[in-house]
Amino acid sequence: xxxxxxxxxxxxxxxxxxxxxxxxxxxxxxxxxxxxxxxxxxxxxxxxxxxxxxxxxxxxxxxxxxxxxxxxxxxxxxxxxxxxxxxxxxxxxxxxxxxxxxxxxxxxxxxxxxxxxxxxxxxxxxxxxxxxxxxxxxxxxxxxxxxxxxxxxxxxxxxxxxxxxxxxxxxxxxxxxxxxxxxxxxxxxxxxxxxxxxxxxxxxxxxxxxxxxxxxxxxxxxxxxxxxxxxxxxxxxxxxxxxxxxxxxxxxxxxxxxxxxxxxxxxxxxxxxxxxxxxxxxxxxxxxxxxxxxxxxxxxxxxxxxxxxxxxxxxxxxxxxxxxxxxxxxxxxxxxxxxxxxxxxxxxxxxxxxxxxxxxxxxxxxxxxxxxxxxxxxxxxxxxxxxxxxxxxxxxxxxxxxxxxxxxxxxxxxxxxxxxxxxxxxxxxxxxxxxxxxxxxxxxxxxxxxxxxxxxxxxxxxxxxxxxxxxxxxxxxxxxxxxxxxxxxxxxxxxxxxxxxxxxxxxxxxxxxxxxxxxxxxxxxxxxxxxxxxxxxxxxxxx
Numbered sequence: 001x002x003x004x005x006x007x008x009x010x011x012x013x014x015x016x017x018x019x020x021x022x023x024x025x026x027x028x029x030x031x032x033x034x035x036x037x038x039x040x041x042x043x044x045x046x047x048x049x050x051x052x053x054x055x056x057x058x059x060x061x062x063x064x065x066x067x068x069x070x071x072x073x074x075x076x077x078x079x080x081x082x083x084x085x086x087x088x089x090x091x092x093x094x095x096x097x098x099x100x101x102x103x104x105x106x107x108x109x110x111x112x113x114x115x116x117x118x119x120x121x122x123x124x125x126x127x128x129x130x131x132x133x134x135x136x137x138x139x140x141x142x143x144x145x146x147x148x149x150x151x152x153x154x155x156x157x158x159x160x161x162x163x164x165x166x167x168x169x170x171x172x173x174x175x176x177x178x179x180x181x182x183x184x185x186x187x188x189x190x191x192x193x194x195x196x197x198x199x200x201x202x203x204x205x206x207x208x209x210x211x212x213x214x215x216x217x218x219x220x221x222x223x224x225x226x227x228x229x230x231x232x233x234x235x236x237x238x239x240x241x242x243x244x245x246x247x248x249x250x251x252x253x254x255x256x257x258x259x260x261x262x263x264x265x266x267x268x269x270x271x272x273x274x275x276x277x278x279x280x281x282x283x284x285x286x287x288x289x290x291x292x293x294x295x296x297x298x299x300x301x302x303x304x305x306x307x308x309x310x311x312x313x314x315x316x317x318x319x320x321x322x323x324x325x326x327x328x329x330x331x332x333x334x335x336x337x338x339x340x341x342x343x344x345x346x347x348x349x350x351x352x353x354x355x356x357x358x359x360x361x362x363x364x365x366x367x368x369x370x371x372x373x374x375x376x377x378x379x380x381x382x383x384x385x386x387x388x389x390x391x392x393x394x395x396x397x398x399x400x401x402x403x404x405x406x407x408x409x410x411x412x413x414x415x416x417x418x419x420x421x422x423x424x425x426x427x428x429x430x431x432x433x434x435x436x437x438x439x440x441x442x443x444x445x446x447x448x449x450x451x452x453x454x455x456x457x458x459x460x461x462x463x464x465x466x467x468x469x470x471x472x473x474x475x476x477x478x479x480x481x482x483x484x485x486x487x488x489x490x491x492x493x494x495x496x497x498x499x500x501x502x503x504x505x506x507x508x509x510x511x512x513x514x515x516x517x518x519x520x521x522x523x524x525x526x527x528x529x530x531x532x533x534x535x536x537x538x539x540x541x542x543x
Contacts, residue, residue: 004028004166007049012057013088016122017452021088025170027060030162031155033078034133039248040140040147042290043080043158059083062111063134064255069426073259075111077137082130082159083112085121086170095173097474100163100202101129102156104183104210104438107280108135108262116446119463123471126172130159136229136258139279140247141222144240149222149282150292156188157292160201178204178474180312182441184280186210187217190396191281194300195292199307204477206312206470209319209389209437211396212297215344216275216388222282225265229278232261269350272340274323298542301399306406310477312470313400314412314513315393318434320384325427327380335371338363341387346540358536365532381432382529389437390526391533394510401508402500409497410479413525414440415516418459440466440515458517465489465519490519 002009002025011025031043038044061076087096099120103110112129120127132138138152164174179202181189186207192198193205194212219225227238233253235246247253262278284294327334334340339359342348348355363369366383367376400409414435420442424430443463446452452463468486469479480487480494487493495511512525524530
């Protein structure tokens with residue numbers, strides 16, 4: 001039993017792979033259920049539990065979503081819960097570092113459920129995982145009626161406040177909190193670092209395969225989206241009060257209605273580009289009474305910040321494998337319209353003559369000027385990796401080095417392939433070299449019911465390396481500190497990126513840890529591809 005501000009939580013005991021006990025407190029509510037008039041609105045802190053002693057031995061429902069592999073509808077609107085995982089043994093060195101995990105899924109699907117951080121807590125940290133509202137529930141925006149948008153990000157912020165207020169009761173240190181996430185979770189982490197509560201509710205950040213400047217993160221024209229959404233659901237009124245009443249009616253708008261009408265809201269250009277995320281973050285109206293972000297991200301990235309926020313950023317070498325199956329199905333369409341992969345951050349309209357010139361440069365660079373064939377799937381993977389993830393992430397790294405100069409910045413590329421590469425195996429694409437999007441999660445976290453001690457030796461070694469580096473960073477702000485033996489195992493010290501201290505210096509040498517069976521330090525990974533895209537961005541600077 002643990003006493004928190006809202007009451008008493010009762011957890012359960014489990015066993016780590018090394019046999020040591022740990023405690024988990026599952027499905028702890030951190031907000032009032034966002035139902036009825038609270039649907040789409042900012043979360044309301046929970047003052048007290050419904051019962052003085054709360055059973056927290058089982059996970060609660062995830063937030064409403066369609067399971068991407070099956071299209072099954074999952075979850076509940078009453079989903080604002082978190083899970084706390086802590087070593088059972090008493091610490092001899094004082095309160096433990098805390099790591100708060102934000103899951104990915106394009107702000108559309110995903111959950112912290114079934115995400116067991118056993119290898120992390122084996123290194124004497126406390127891990128908190130959380131669920132936040134997704135899709136329309138988390139990111140619909142109707143500012144005329146006080147629905148400012150970004151409710152899902154504000155859910156995350158409220159969960160961080162809960163951690164700040166309560167984690168000391170679990171022997172966690174509220175003054176040493178690391179926020180980490182993957183994909184949309186990493187983009188969320190990046191947005192938190194740019195928000196006003198940074199440094200107050202957390203102190204370090206890890207971003208895996210995501211950054212806030214990626215072209216899929218922010219909605220385009222959210223006002224058009226909500227009106228189109230209402231029309232599809234059967235509300236033809238343009239009166240925003242009528243629209244909100246309709247959307248908040250649980251009788252008129254069911255979860256199935258919401259989930260079945262998300263894709264038709266997308267513009268034809270978004271469908272063409274393969275960006276199937278309907279409701280996601282917005283730049284909020286300046287009149288917002290509960291602002292998370294009200295300034296364009298590129299402006300925020302270029303604001304000098306003298307406060308120190310140690311940061312890890314990185315990507316997987318073959319992120320684009322995740323999108324490859326869909327691309328192969330549309331290979332003829334893509335050959336006829338390669339311009340669909342000109343990033344939205346290149347400010348050219350779809351009918352602009354120059355966009356075809358850029359598309360031809362892409363064809364020349366990636367495919368030697370030829371049409372894409374099934375024999376070039378590795379090159380197609382590179383294009384998809386660059387388009388969706390790598391280029392904008394490396395640009396975010398450069399902004400960080402130039403404008404957040406007091407923040408130690410560690411950069412990695414994850415190349416490791418092994419027996420836990422579940423996405424590549426599921427898609428039967430194991431012949432594509434490199435690490436797929438989200439592959440590292442099957443090593444960083446454990447799956448209930450699967451005995452990790454029976455994994456291949458090299459997979460167990462990869463699990464140990466990731467866990468030690470990530471928890472060293474949470475503890476010290478350095479993934480390979482002198483007091484750890486991890487550098488000897490890696491064969492190198494993970495060197496941070498040197499800051500850019502001159503206005504004239506446009507580029508920097510990216511010190512990068514290559515995480516593979518044999519790890520090594522490298523400089524400027526994928527430099528040829530980055531140089532190609534930097535040339536494009538310089539030719540067409542953001543307006």
